Amino acid sequence: MHMADALISPAVGGTMWAISGGLIAYCANKVKTSIRDNLVPMMGVLGAFIFAAQMINFSIPGTGSSGHLGGGLILTALLGPYAAFLVMASVLTVQAFFFADGGLLALGCNIFNLGFFPAFVAYPLIYRAFVKGQYGTSRAWVGAIIAAVVGLQLGAFSVVLETKASGISELPFGTFVLMMLPIHLAIGVVEGLATAAVVSFVARARPEALQTAPASEASVSLRPVLIGLAIAAVIMGGVASWFASTHPDGLEWSMAKVSGKEELESPGDGIHKSLAEVQERTAFLPDYGFKSGEAAPETATPAEHAAAPEPEPWPAVNAGTSVAGIVGGLMTLALACLIGIALRARSIQRTCGNG
Amino acid sequence: MGITDWIEIGRMDELGRMDTPAHRLDARAKAIVTLAFIVVVMSFPRHDVSALTPFLLYPIALISLGRIPVGYLARKILIAAPFALFIGIFNPLLDRTPVTTIGTVAISGGWVSFGSIMFRFFLTVGAALALVACTGMNRLGAALERLGVPRVFVVQLLFLYRYLFVVSDQAGKMKRSAEMRSSGRPLRLRVYGSMIGHLLLRSMDRAERVYRAMVARGFDGEVRVLRPSSFVWSDAIFVAGCLLFFVSARLWNLAEAFGRLLTGGAM
Numbered sequence: 001m002h003m004a005d006a007l008i009s010p011a012v013g014g015t016m017w018a019i020s021g022g023l024i025a026y027c028a029n030k031v032k033t034s035i036r037d038n039l040v041p042m043m044g045v046l047g048a049f050i051f052a053a054q055m056i057n058f059s060i061p062g063t064g065s066s067g068h069l070g071g072g073l074i075l076t077a078l079l080g081p082y083a084a085f086l087v088m089a090s091v092l093t094v095q096a097f098f099f100a101d102g103g104l105l106a107l108g109c110n111i112f113n114l115g116f117f118p119a120f121v122a123y124p125l126i127y128r129a130f131v132k133g134q135y136g137t138s139r140a141w142v143g144a145i146i147a148a149v150v151g152l153q154l155g156a157f158s159v160v161l162e163t164k165a166s167g168i169s170e171l172p173f174g175t176f177v178l179m180m181l182p183i184h185l186a187i188g189v190v191e192g193l194a195t196a197a198v199v200s201f202v203a204r205a206r207p208e209a210l211q212t213a214p215a216s217e218a219s220v221s222l223r224p225v226l227i228g229l230a231i232a233a234v235i236m237g238g239v240a241s242w243f244a245s246t247h248p249d250g251l252e253w254s255m256a257k258v259s260g261k262e263e264l265e266s267p268g269d270g271i272h273k274s275l276a277e278v279q280e281r282t283a284f285l286p287d288y289g290f291k292s293g294e295a296a297p298e299t300a301t302p303a304e305h306a307a308a309p310e311p312e313p314w315p316a317v318n319a320g321t322s323v324a325g326i327v328g329g330l331m332t333l334a335l336a337c338l339i340g341i342a343l344r345a346r347s348i349q350r351t352c353g354n355g
Numbered sequence: 356m357g358i359t360d361w362i363e364i365g366r367m368d369e370l371g372r373m374d375t376p377a378h379r380l381d382a383r384a385k386a387i388v389t390l391a392f393i394v395v396v397m398s399f400p401r402h403d404v405s406a407l408t409p410f411l412l413y414p415i416a417l418i419s420l421g422r423i424p425v426g427y428l429a430r431k432i433l434i435a436a437p438f439a440l441f442i443g444i445f446n447p448l449l450d451r452t453p454v455t456t457i458g459t460v461a462i463s464g465g466w467v468s469f470g471s472i473m474f475r476f477f478l479t480v481g482a483a484l485a486l487v488a489c490t491g492m493n494r495l496g497a498a499l500e501r502l503g504v505p506r507v508f509v510v511q512l513l514f515l516y517r518y519l520f521v522v523s524d525q526a527g528k529m530k531r532s533a534e535m536r537s538s539g540r541p542l543r544l545r546v547y548g549s550m551i552g553h554l555l556l557r558s559m560d561r562a563e564r565v566y567r568a569m570v571a572r573g574f575d576g577e578v579r580v581l582r583p584s585s586f587v588w589s590d591a592i593f594v595a596g597c598l599l600f601f602v603s604a605r606l607w608n609l610a611e612a613f614g615r616l617l618t619g620g621a622m
Contacts, residue, residue: 004439005483006476010394028505037574038566040507044514045562049555051519052526056533056554058547059540066541069551078559090511094519097487097495098367100435100480105393168401168472169442170449170465197548198555206556326457328614329405335613336408340415347376347420 001152001184002095002110003159005103009166016162017108023116024089030082039083046075047087051094058197060190067190072118073127073148074195077210081119088115109162113155122151135203135210144199145192149185156184365520370423371491377421381590382490382498385417388597389486393479395601401468402454406608407475413597414481421489428488432480436473443472492516518565522558529554 005013031039050071057066071091075084089111095101102110130143160176163169169176202209371378377385392413399407418425450465487495493513500509529550533542542550566574603609 002438004435004476005393005397005479006439006472007442008397010398013394013397024508025505028507031507037570038563040510041514041565041569042559042562043511045518045522045558045565046555047511047515048518048522049558051515052523052558053551053554055523055526056530056542056547056551058542058544074555078555086508086511087515090508090515093512094515096483097492100431100484103393103479104390104483105397105479163442168468170446170468171442172449193544194547194551197544198551201548201552202555205552209556209559326405326614327618328608328610328612329408331613331617332405332408332610333411336411336415339412340419342419343416344419344422347422 001114001155001159001187002092002102003106003113003162005105007163007166007168008103008106008109009168010105012162012166013105013108015108016112017105020089020108020111020115023085023112027082027085031086034083039079043079043083043087043090046078047090047094050075050087050091058194060193067187067194069194069198070114070118070148070152070187070191072114072151073123073144073191074198076119076123077127077195077199081124084123085115085119088119109159113158113162117154117158118148118151121154122147126150135207136200140200141193141196144196145189148192148195149188152184152188152191153181156180366427367488368491370421370488371494373422373489375421375489377417377489378491380593381586382494383502383586384590384594385486385490386495386498386502388413388594389482391598391601392482395605396475396478398605399471399475401471402464403608404467404471404474405610405614406604407471407478408610409604410478410601412600414478414485417482417485417489421485423485423488428481428484431484432477435480436476439472439476443469443476446472518561521561522554525557526554 031043036042050069053069053071055068057068059066072084072088075087078084079087092102092110092114093107096104096107096110127143127147130146131140134140157177157180160173160180163171163176164173171179199210392410396407396410417423418428446469447463447465450463450468452464453461454464454467455462490498496509496513496516499512500506533546533550
């Protein structure tokens with residue numbers, strides 16, 4: 001579920017950075033005004049706990065596989081949504097820094113997908129409503145499973161949206177959704193079971209731990225939720241319509257005309273598929289050069305696309321350019337490695353000289 | 356997340372505390388340049404491969420100047436690769452338009468964009484890991500704070516990082532003792548719940564002790580982050596030089612120009 005940088009466009013990554021950054025600032029402000037001084041060490045240690053808990057697996061009944069705790073729900077139950085969101089964000093940041101689990105540009109996406117939904121949607125709207133303080137009952141188990149499933153489904157769905165809006169993967173929207181949601185249904189059930197098992201133990205062993213989140217914080221107001229969702233929706237909608245509505249300039253449109261390939265296109269795929277195809281054609285122009293604004297190639301309406309004639313031999317195959325590109329690329333790689341070796345030798349020499 | 360990962364994170368911490376030309380650069384400068392690097396790399400149209408090759412220079416320069424073991428970093432990158440591989444592998448299946456030829460073999464657009472995704476993955480992950488390996492968490496945290504990240508969040512990051520080793524050590528011990536008593540059978544959910552619950556309660560107790568110790572040493576609710584480094588002119592030159600290089604490599608396909616020079620100007 002952790003998205004990598006290699007599949008994210010700067011526009012999508014930057015937008016999600018802004019959204020998650022705003023949420024972090026908002027939550028940081030909320031936490032700062034909280035009266036609980038011990039919240040600072042508590043948050044830090046519980047973040048470390050989430051990491052450590054992921055080292056231990058349990059066997060999933062009826063299957064041969066095993067699962068572990070994800071953490072969003074249980075953190076919210078212990079700390080309240082604002083502090084829990086910050087802890088999740090810090091866990092994801094450390095994962096990106098030290099395990100390359102999710103990239104830096106994708107960090108905003110990952111914080112939103114894995115932090116926002118459990119803390120501000122799944123816990124306050126589903127888990128609390130179901131459990132009502134009766135931990136350890138079957139209600140609590142059902143509530144935990146439903147809340148975890150909903151949180152993960154929303155997260156997985158926004159992974160799909162962010163990947164599609166980035167336009168780097170060719171996966172059609174429908175296929176991608178059908179791939180992501182069932183997998184995360186299973187993961188959600190496992191997460192719900194693990195959360196409920198831990199919470200019911202804590203409720204028996206030390207019930208007061210679950211009430212440490214002050215009432216004023218635990219009852220999250222709907223406002224930040226709605227604002228967050230509205231901003232995300234507006235931006236996603238804006239990105240989508242921007243891709244869909246702008247008209248391509250003449251050159252690109254004619255490029256599309258001479259090299260259309262509808263026979264590969266399945267009907268239900270809609271705008272994104274055709275956008276993707278137009279982009280992939282135009283990205284490989286004969287001159288192979290830089291084209292200002294990658295946005296322009298992404299632009300065509302299905303109608304224009306449908307008007308394209310039968311495919312002709314690919315116009316951009318130019319042996320000279322290909323050879324120059326391949327030779328140049330390989331030589332550049334070799335050169336970069338050589339420079340690296342030279343720099344390392346220099347770095348060692350300099351340190352030895354200093355020492 | 357296995358035990359070996361924890362040894363790995365300890366190694367990363369050791370690397371971050373070395374003293375090399377790359378480590379001596381200001382953490383803010385490295386953070387800004389690395390972020391700019393990732394944004395520029397990801398801003399290329401998705402069928403570019405050769406134009407991206409000059410960008411390898413940046414992670415390689417950091418790794419070499421920071422004397423970070425290449426094999427260690429490469430292994431970390433490979434461990435993280437499955438997600439990009441899993442999503443990217445659909446491109447060759449879905450996009451079969453031939454776009455170029457090598458000899459007589461036609462290469463489809465899907466394979467080119469797949470190659471581009473994987474190359475970008477290596478570039479972006481490599482740069483991010485190199486940044487952390489030649490900066491270390493403490494310097495990075497201080498840099499984030501000075502770049503305007505909310506203090507509460509920076510303190511949270513540093514706290515989390517500090518207790519990561521302690522709590523995971525405890526978890527490792529519990530895991531080992533459970534394995535010894537259950538002769539290697541996987542844990543049942545009930546046992547798992549109690550075990551993780553115990554770990555949780557012990558962690559919370561630890562947080563409470565930490566808090567008392569902090570109060571005893573004068574903690575007033577405000578955490579001061581140490582600021583070990585200062586931004587000097589060599590850092591400014593580093594930032595300016597890197598950004599200039601990224602922009603020119605973005606505007607012109609340097610690799611192809613180089614290739615044209617070598618093949619005698621085929622255009």
